[in-house]
Amino acid sequence: xxxxxxxxxxxxxxxxxxxxxxxxxxxxxxxxxxxxxxxxxxxxxxxxxxxxxxxxxxxxxxxxxxxxxxxxxxxxxxxxxxxxxxxxxxxxxxxxxxxxxxxxxxxxxxxxxxxxxxxxxxxxxxxxxxxxxxxxxxxxxxxxxxxxxxxxxxxxxxxxxxxxxxxxxxxxxxxxxxxxxxxxxxxxxxxxxxxxxxx
Amino acid sequence: xxxxxxxxxxxxxxxxxxxxxxxxxxxxxxxxxxxxxxxxxxxxxxxxxxxxxxxxxxxxxxxxxxxxxxxxxxxxxxxxxxxxxxxxxxxxxxxxxxxxxxxxxxxxxxxxxxxxxxxxxxxxxxxxxxxxxxxxxxxxxxxxxxxxxxxxxxxxxxxxxxxxxxxxxxxxxxxxxxxxxxxxxxxxxxxxxxxxxxx
Numbered sequence: 001x002x003x004x005x006x007x008x009x010x011x012x013x014x015x016x017x018x019x020x021x022x023x024x025x026x027x028x029x030x031x032x033x034x035x036x037x038x039x040x041x042x043x044x045x046x047x048x049x050x051x052x053x054x055x056x057x058x059x060x061x062x063x064x065x066x067x068x069x070x071x072x073x074x075x076x077x078x079x080x081x082x083x084x085x086x087x088x089x090x091x092x093x094x095x096x097x098x099x100x101x102x103x104x105x106x107x108x109x110x111x112x113x114x115x116x117x118x119x120x121x122x123x124x125x126x127x128x129x130x131x132x133x134x135x136x137x138x139x140x141x142x143x144x145x146x147x148x149x150x151x152x153x154x155x156x157x158x159x160x161x162x163x164x165x166x167x168x169x170x171x172x173x174x175x176x177x178x179x180x181x182x183x184x185x186x187x188x189x190x191x192x193x194x195x196x197x198x199x
Numbered sequence: 200x201x202x203x204x205x206x207x208x209x210x211x212x213x214x215x216x217x218x219x220x221x222x223x224x225x226x227x228x229x230x231x232x233x234x235x236x237x238x239x240x241x242x243x244x245x246x247x248x249x250x251x252x253x254x255x256x257x258x259x260x261x262x263x264x265x266x267x268x269x270x271x272x273x274x275x276x277x278x279x280x281x282x283x284x285x286x287x288x289x290x291x292x293x294x295x296x297x298x299x300x301x302x303x304x305x306x307x308x309x310x311x312x313x314x315x316x317x318x319x320x321x322x323x324x325x326x327x328x329x330x331x332x333x334x335x336x337x338x339x340x341x342x343x344x345x346x347x348x349x350x351x352x353x354x355x356x357x358x359x360x361x362x363x364x365x366x367x368x369x370x371x372x373x374x375x376x377x378x379x380x381x382x383x384x385x386x387x388x389x390x391x392x393x394x395x396x397x398x
Contacts, residue, residue, distance in 0.1 A: 006238050007241065008238075008241045008251065008253075013250070013251075017250075035205075043206050046207045046211060046215065049215065051212070051291075053291040054205055063287070064280060064283040077266075081280075084263040085284055088259075088262070088288075089287075089288065092252040092291070093250070
Protein backbone atom coordinates (compact mmCIF):
# COMPACT_ATOMS: atom_id res chain seq x y z
CA UNK A 1 0.00 0.00 0.00
CA UNK A 2 1.31 3.41 -0.96
CA UNK A 3 1.44 5.74 2.01
CA UNK A 4 1.12 9.48 1.78
CA UNK A 5 4.16 11.16 3.27
CA UNK A 6 3.51 14.73 4.27
CA UNK A 7 5.99 17.37 3.24
CA UNK A 8 5.76 19.58 6.32
CA UNK A 9 7.30 17.66 9.18
CA UNK A 10 7.82 18.24 12.86
CA UNK A 11 11.23 19.71 12.11
CA UNK A 12 9.80 22.41 9.82
CA UNK A 13 7.17 23.28 12.41
CA UNK A 14 9.78 23.51 15.14
CA UNK A 15 11.86 25.81 12.95
CA UNK A 16 8.86 28.04 12.37
CA UNK A 17 8.07 28.09 16.11
CA UNK A 18 11.66 28.64 17.23
CA UNK A 19 11.54 25.84 19.80
CA UNK A 20 11.19 22.08 20.00
CA UNK A 21 7.97 20.18 20.52
CA UNK A 22 7.81 18.04 23.66
CA UNK A 23 5.51 16.40 26.17
CA UNK A 24 5.60 17.60 29.78
CA UNK A 25 3.82 14.84 31.66
CA UNK A 26 2.58 16.07 35.04
CA UNK A 27 1.80 13.34 37.55
CA UNK A 28 0.78 13.41 41.20
CA UNK A 29 -2.17 13.06 43.54
CA UNK A 30 -5.49 14.81 43.09
CA UNK A 31 -5.09 18.30 44.55
CA UNK A 32 -1.29 18.24 44.34
CA UNK A 33 -1.30 21.28 42.06
CA UNK A 34 -0.68 19.74 38.64
CA UNK A 35 -3.17 21.85 36.69
CA UNK A 36 -2.37 25.01 38.65
CA UNK A 37 1.36 24.74 37.96
CA UNK A 38 0.78 23.66 34.34
CA UNK A 39 -1.38 26.76 33.88
CA UNK A 40 1.26 29.06 35.36
CA UNK A 41 3.93 27.41 33.21
CA UNK A 42 1.81 27.83 30.10
CA UNK A 43 1.40 31.54 30.85
CA UNK A 44 5.19 31.89 31.13
CA UNK A 45 5.85 29.92 27.94
CA UNK A 46 3.17 31.73 25.94
CA UNK A 47 4.50 35.09 27.08
CA UNK A 48 7.81 34.26 25.44
CA UNK A 49 6.17 33.17 22.19
CA UNK A 50 6.16 29.41 22.71
CA UNK A 51 3.38 27.31 21.17
CA UNK A 52 1.74 25.29 23.92
CA UNK A 53 -1.31 23.25 24.82
CA UNK A 54 -2.53 21.66 28.04
CA UNK A 55 -4.54 18.45 28.12
CA UNK A 56 -6.40 17.78 31.33
CA UNK A 57 -9.49 15.98 32.55
CA UNK A 58 -11.80 18.81 31.60
CA UNK A 59 -10.99 19.01 27.91
CA UNK A 60 -10.11 15.32 27.52
CA UNK A 61 -12.45 13.15 29.57
CA UNK A 62 -15.45 15.23 28.48
CA UNK A 63 -14.67 14.80 24.79
CA UNK A 64 -12.40 12.15 23.33
CA UNK A 65 -12.77 9.84 26.32
CA UNK A 66 -16.42 10.38 27.12
CA UNK A 67 -17.02 6.71 26.35
CA UNK A 68 -14.63 5.56 29.08
CA UNK A 69 -15.36 4.85 32.74
CA UNK A 70 -13.09 4.85 35.77
CA UNK A 71 -12.47 1.10 35.90
CA UNK A 72 -8.81 0.03 35.68
CA UNK A 73 -9.35 -0.73 31.96
CA UNK A 74 -11.04 2.64 31.38
CA UNK A 75 -8.25 4.52 33.12
CA UNK A 76 -5.60 2.64 31.17
CA UNK A 77 -7.29 3.36 27.84
CA UNK A 78 -7.68 7.01 28.89
CA UNK A 79 -3.93 7.27 29.43
CA UNK A 80 -3.21 5.46 26.17
CA UNK A 81 -5.31 7.95 24.21
CA UNK A 82 -3.76 10.82 26.14
CA UNK A 83 -0.28 9.67 25.15
CA UNK A 84 -1.34 9.27 21.50
CA UNK A 85 -2.89 12.75 21.33
CA UNK A 86 0.08 14.31 23.13
CA UNK A 87 2.34 12.66 20.55
CA UNK A 88 0.32 14.08 17.64
CA UNK A 89 0.37 17.56 19.19
CA UNK A 90 4.12 17.34 19.78
CA UNK A 91 4.46 16.34 16.12
CA UNK A 92 2.53 19.52 15.36
CA UNK A 93 5.40 21.41 17.04
CA UNK A 94 3.72 22.16 20.35
CA UNK A 95 5.00 21.96 23.92
CA UNK A 96 2.20 19.80 25.30
CA UNK A 97 1.41 19.62 29.00
CA UNK A 98 -0.69 16.76 30.35
CA UNK A 99 -2.17 17.15 33.83
CA UNK A 100 -3.57 13.80 34.98
CA UNK A 101 -3.00 11.82 38.16
CA UNK A 102 -1.66 8.94 36.01
CA UNK A 103 -0.89 6.87 39.12
CA UNK A 104 0.63 3.79 37.50
CA UNK A 105 4.27 3.53 36.49
CA UNK A 106 3.37 1.13 33.68
CA UNK A 107 1.08 3.70 32.02
CA UNK A 108 3.61 6.52 32.33
CA UNK A 109 6.34 4.27 30.94
CA UNK A 110 4.06 3.43 28.02
CA UNK A 111 3.61 7.16 27.35
CA UNK A 112 7.36 7.78 27.59
CA UNK A 113 8.11 5.04 25.06
CA UNK A 114 5.34 6.12 22.70
CA UNK A 115 6.39 9.77 22.72
CA UNK A 116 10.10 8.92 22.76
CA UNK A 117 12.17 9.29 25.95
CA UNK A 118 14.09 12.22 24.48
CA UNK A 119 10.83 14.18 24.11
CA UNK A 120 9.25 13.20 27.40
CA UNK A 121 9.60 15.10 30.67
CA UNK A 122 8.05 13.51 33.74
CA UNK A 123 7.07 16.27 36.13
CA UNK A 124 6.25 14.84 39.51
CA UNK A 125 4.16 17.12 41.71
CA UNK A 126 4.98 15.43 45.00
CA UNK A 127 2.72 17.37 47.38
CA UNK A 128 2.04 14.96 50.30
CA UNK A 129 -1.30 13.20 50.62
CA UNK A 130 -2.05 14.93 53.94
CA UNK A 131 -1.77 18.34 52.29
CA UNK A 132 -3.86 17.32 49.26
CA UNK A 133 -6.48 15.77 51.50
CA UNK A 134 -6.57 18.79 53.77
CA UNK A 135 -7.12 21.11 50.79
CA UNK A 136 -9.60 18.72 49.13
CA UNK A 137 -10.57 21.37 46.57
CA UNK A 138 -12.90 19.01 44.71
CA UNK A 139 -14.28 17.26 47.80
CA UNK A 140 -13.10 13.95 46.41
CA UNK A 141 -11.07 12.82 49.43
CA UNK A 142 -14.06 13.27 51.71
CA UNK A 143 -16.14 11.16 49.34
CA UNK A 144 -13.37 8.57 49.24
CA UNK A 145 -13.22 8.36 53.06
CA UNK A 146 -17.00 7.98 53.07
CA UNK A 147 -16.65 5.06 50.67
CA UNK A 148 -18.42 6.80 47.80
CA UNK A 149 -15.25 6.83 45.65
CA UNK A 150 -13.64 3.45 46.32
CA UNK A 151 -10.89 3.85 43.67
CA UNK A 152 -9.63 7.28 44.73
CA UNK A 153 -5.86 7.45 44.26
CA UNK A 154 -4.09 7.75 47.61
CA UNK A 155 -7.06 6.33 49.54
CA UNK A 156 -8.51 3.19 47.95
CA UNK A 157 -6.03 2.94 45.08
CA UNK A 158 -2.25 3.20 45.05
CA UNK A 159 -0.13 6.02 43.63
CA UNK A 160 3.16 4.71 42.29
CA UNK A 161 5.84 7.38 42.66
CA UNK A 162 8.12 8.03 39.68
CA UNK A 163 11.55 6.43 39.99
CA UNK A 164 13.49 9.09 38.16
CA UNK A 165 11.26 12.06 37.35
CA UNK A 166 12.73 14.88 35.25
CA UNK A 167 11.87 17.15 38.16
CA UNK A 168 10.09 16.71 41.48
CA UNK A 169 8.14 19.57 43.03
CA UNK A 170 6.38 19.66 46.39
CA UNK A 171 3.84 22.42 45.85
CA UNK A 172 3.33 22.79 49.61
CA UNK A 173 6.95 23.94 49.95
CA UNK A 174 7.37 26.40 47.10
CA UNK A 175 5.46 29.13 45.30
CA UNK A 176 3.91 28.74 41.87
CA UNK A 177 6.58 31.04 40.45
CA UNK A 178 9.36 28.87 41.97
CA UNK A 179 7.75 25.74 40.56
CA UNK A 180 7.63 27.31 37.10
CA UNK A 181 11.30 28.36 37.34
CA UNK A 182 12.28 24.80 38.25
CA UNK A 183 10.41 23.39 35.26
CA UNK A 184 11.80 26.01 32.88
CA UNK A 185 15.30 25.01 34.01
CA UNK A 186 14.43 21.37 33.39
CA UNK A 187 13.19 21.94 29.84
CA UNK A 188 15.68 24.60 28.81
CA UNK A 189 17.09 22.31 26.10
CA UNK A 190 13.82 22.76 24.16
CA UNK A 191 14.37 26.46 23.77
CA UNK A 192 17.36 28.04 21.98
CA UNK A 193 19.53 30.21 24.21
CA UNK A 194 18.49 33.84 24.23
CA UNK A 195 14.88 33.07 23.20
CA UNK A 196 13.51 32.85 26.71
CA UNK A 197 12.63 36.50 27.11
CA UNK A 198 9.21 38.04 26.57
CA UNK A 199 8.39 38.86 22.95
CA UNK B 200 -16.67 20.10 41.46
CA UNK B 201 -14.20 22.91 40.92
CA UNK B 202 -12.88 22.96 37.39
CA UNK B 203 -9.49 24.27 36.41
CA UNK B 204 -9.85 27.02 33.84
CA UNK B 205 -6.72 27.59 31.86
CA UNK B 206 -5.48 31.12 31.36
CA UNK B 207 -4.13 30.76 27.83
CA UNK B 208 -7.10 30.30 25.55
CA UNK B 209 -7.62 29.71 21.87
CA UNK B 210 -7.89 33.47 21.35
CA UNK B 211 -4.43 34.13 22.82
CA UNK B 212 -2.94 31.37 20.70
CA UNK B 213 -4.59 32.76 17.57
CA UNK B 214 -3.21 36.20 18.36
CA UNK B 215 0.28 34.77 18.75
CA UNK B 216 -0.06 32.84 15.47
CA UNK B 217 -1.59 35.72 13.53
CA UNK B 218 -4.44 33.60 12.14
CA UNK B 219 -7.49 31.68 13.32
CA UNK B 220 -7.63 28.02 14.14
CA UNK B 221 -10.00 25.94 12.04
CA UNK B 222 -10.77 22.47 10.76
CA UNK B 223 -10.54 21.78 7.04
CA UNK B 224 -12.41 18.53 6.60
CA UNK B 225 -11.44 16.82 3.34
CA UNK B 226 -13.89 14.19 2.14
CA UNK B 227 -14.09 12.09 -1.02
CA UNK B 228 -13.42 8.65 -2.43
CA UNK B 229 -10.21 6.72 -1.94
CA UNK B 230 -7.76 7.96 -4.54
CA UNK B 231 -9.63 11.23 -5.11
CA UNK B 232 -6.59 13.24 -4.09
CA UNK B 233 -7.49 14.32 -0.53
CA UNK B 234 -4.07 13.74 1.04
CA UNK B 235 -2.20 15.02 -1.99
CA UNK B 236 -4.11 18.31 -2.04
CA UNK B 237 -3.99 18.63 1.77
CA UNK B 238 -0.22 18.21 1.58
CA UNK B 239 0.13 20.87 -1.11
CA UNK B 240 -2.13 23.20 0.88
CA UNK B 241 -0.09 22.64 4.01
CA UNK B 242 3.10 23.55 2.15
CA UNK B 243 1.47 26.81 0.99
CA UNK B 244 0.15 27.65 4.46
CA UNK B 245 3.39 26.79 6.22
CA UNK B 246 5.37 28.90 3.75
CA UNK B 247 3.35 31.93 4.86
CA UNK B 248 3.90 31.21 8.55
CA UNK B 249 0.61 29.49 9.36
CA UNK B 250 0.53 26.81 12.07
CA UNK B 251 -0.93 23.65 10.57
CA UNK B 252 -1.37 19.93 11.06
CA UNK B 253 -2.77 17.15 8.91
CA UNK B 254 -4.52 14.12 10.36
CA UNK B 255 -4.84 11.18 8.03
CA UNK B 256 -5.12 7.42 8.16
CA UNK B 257 -1.39 6.93 8.52
CA UNK B 258 -0.87 8.95 11.69
CA UNK B 259 -4.33 8.34 13.12
CA UNK B 260 -5.45 4.79 12.48
CA UNK B 261 -2.00 3.45 13.39
CA UNK B 262 -2.00 5.19 16.76
CA UNK B 263 -5.05 6.55 18.54
CA UNK B 264 -7.44 4.26 16.65
CA UNK B 265 -5.34 1.12 16.48
CA UNK B 266 -8.01 -0.62 18.57
CA UNK B 267 -10.73 0.01 15.96
CA UNK B 268 -11.72 -2.13 13.00
CA UNK B 269 -13.45 -1.25 9.76
CA UNK B 270 -16.94 -2.29 10.77
CA UNK B 271 -19.61 0.45 10.60
CA UNK B 272 -19.21 0.96 14.38
CA UNK B 273 -15.42 1.08 14.11
CA UNK B 274 -15.56 3.61 11.29
CA UNK B 275 -18.03 5.78 13.17
CA UNK B 276 -15.90 5.77 16.33
CA UNK B 277 -12.84 6.55 14.21
CA UNK B 278 -14.57 9.65 12.84
CA UNK B 279 -15.78 10.65 16.31
CA UNK B 280 -12.23 10.55 17.69
CA UNK B 281 -10.96 12.36 14.61
CA UNK B 282 -13.44 15.17 15.19
CA UNK B 283 -12.51 15.37 18.90
CA UNK B 284 -8.77 15.53 18.19
CA UNK B 285 -9.27 18.06 15.39
CA UNK B 286 -11.25 20.19 17.85
CA UNK B 287 -8.45 20.04 20.45
CA UNK B 288 -5.85 20.98 17.84
CA UNK B 289 -7.99 23.85 16.61
CA UNK B 290 -8.26 25.00 20.22
CA UNK B 291 -4.45 24.92 20.22
CA UNK B 292 -4.60 27.53 17.45
CA UNK B 293 -3.83 25.29 14.50
CA UNK B 294 -5.36 25.06 11.04
CA UNK B 295 -6.11 21.34 11.08
CA UNK B 296 -6.64 19.33 7.93
CA UNK B 297 -8.30 15.93 8.08
CA UNK B 298 -7.95 13.64 5.08
CA UNK B 299 -10.34 10.71 5.46
CA UNK B 300 -12.95 9.30 3.08
CA UNK B 301 -15.62 10.00 5.77
CA UNK B 302 -18.39 8.75 3.46
CA UNK B 303 -21.41 9.34 5.69
CA UNK B 304 -23.21 12.67 5.96
CA UNK B 305 -24.22 11.89 9.53
CA UNK B 306 -20.58 11.56 10.64
CA UNK B 307 -19.50 14.75 8.88
CA UNK B 308 -22.44 16.62 10.36
CA UNK B 309 -21.43 15.35 13.80
CA UNK B 310 -17.92 16.71 13.23
CA UNK B 311 -19.30 20.06 12.02
CA UNK B 312 -21.46 20.44 15.12
CA UNK B 313 -18.70 19.35 17.49
CA UNK B 314 -16.13 21.70 16.01
CA UNK B 315 -18.67 24.49 15.50
CA UNK B 316 -20.02 25.29 12.02
CA UNK B 317 -18.17 28.62 11.96
CA UNK B 318 -14.84 26.77 12.31
CA UNK B 319 -15.57 23.91 9.94
CA UNK B 320 -14.80 23.86 6.23
CA UNK B 321 -16.02 20.86 4.28
CA UNK B 322 -13.69 20.34 1.35
CA UNK B 323 -15.20 17.89 -1.08
CA UNK B 324 -12.71 16.29 -3.45
CA UNK B 325 -15.20 15.16 -6.04
CA UNK B 326 -12.95 13.24 -8.42
CA UNK B 327 -15.25 10.68 -10.14
CA UNK B 328 -15.18 7.03 -9.14
CA UNK B 329 -14.03 5.94 -12.62
CA UNK B 330 -10.93 8.13 -12.33
CA UNK B 331 -10.17 6.98 -8.76
CA UNK B 332 -10.65 3.35 -9.73
CA UNK B 333 -8.53 3.71 -12.85
CA UNK B 334 -5.67 5.24 -10.78
CA UNK B 335 -6.15 2.73 -7.93
CA UNK B 336 -2.89 3.87 -6.29
CA UNK B 337 -3.39 1.57 -3.30
CA UNK B 338 -4.82 -1.39 -5.25
CA UNK B 339 -7.93 -1.23 -3.08
CA UNK B 340 -10.49 -1.01 -5.89
CA UNK B 341 -9.12 -4.14 -7.51
CA UNK B 342 -9.41 -5.95 -4.18
CA UNK B 343 -12.94 -4.62 -3.78
CA UNK B 344 -13.96 -5.89 -7.23
CA UNK B 345 -12.45 -9.24 -6.35
CA UNK B 346 -14.60 -9.32 -3.22
CA UNK B 347 -11.66 -9.12 -0.81
CA UNK B 348 -12.76 -5.68 0.49
CA UNK B 349 -16.56 -5.91 0.70
CA UNK B 350 -17.01 -2.50 2.40
CA UNK B 351 -14.93 -0.42 0.00
CA UNK B 352 -16.52 3.01 -0.40
CA UNK B 353 -17.83 3.48 -3.96
CA UNK B 354 -17.97 -0.28 -4.61
CA UNK B 355 -19.62 -2.23 -1.77
CA UNK B 356 -20.44 0.76 0.41
CA UNK B 357 -22.06 4.07 -0.46
CA UNK B 358 -20.40 7.50 -0.53
CA UNK B 359 -22.85 10.22 0.45
CA UNK B 360 -21.96 13.44 -1.35
CA UNK B 361 -21.92 16.66 0.70
CA UNK B 362 -25.02 18.80 0.24
CA UNK B 363 -23.34 22.16 0.60
CA UNK B 364 -19.57 21.76 0.82
CA UNK B 365 -17.46 24.85 1.46
CA UNK B 366 -15.72 24.06 -1.79
CA UNK B 367 -15.90 21.23 -4.31
CA UNK B 368 -12.85 20.21 -6.32
CA UNK B 369 -12.60 17.60 -9.06
CA UNK B 370 -8.91 16.77 -8.98
CA UNK B 371 -9.11 15.19 -12.44
CA UNK B 372 -9.98 18.60 -13.90
CA UNK B 373 -7.52 20.94 -12.21
CA UNK B 374 -3.91 21.05 -11.11
CA UNK B 375 -2.77 20.75 -7.51
CA UNK B 376 -1.84 24.43 -7.55
CA UNK B 377 -5.33 25.38 -8.78
CA UNK B 378 -6.93 23.24 -6.07
CA UNK B 379 -4.82 24.96 -3.42
CA UNK B 380 -5.78 28.40 -4.76
CA UNK B 381 -9.48 27.49 -4.58
CA UNK B 382 -9.13 26.35 -0.96
CA UNK B 383 -7.10 29.41 0.04
CA UNK B 384 -9.89 31.58 -1.38
CA UNK B 385 -12.42 29.56 0.61
CA UNK B 386 -10.60 29.96 3.93
CA UNK B 387 -9.36 33.52 3.45
CA UNK B 388 -11.43 34.70 6.43
CA UNK B 389 -9.04 32.76 8.72
CA UNK B 390 -6.11 34.89 7.71
CA UNK B 391 -5.88 38.66 8.23
CA UNK B 392 -5.58 40.65 5.02
CA UNK B 393 -1.97 41.23 3.99
CA UNK B 394 -0.68 38.21 5.90
CA UNK B 395 -0.95 35.76 3.04
CA UNK B 396 2.48 36.36 1.59
CA UNK B 397 5.59 34.32 2.27
CA UNK B 398 7.42 35.19 5.49
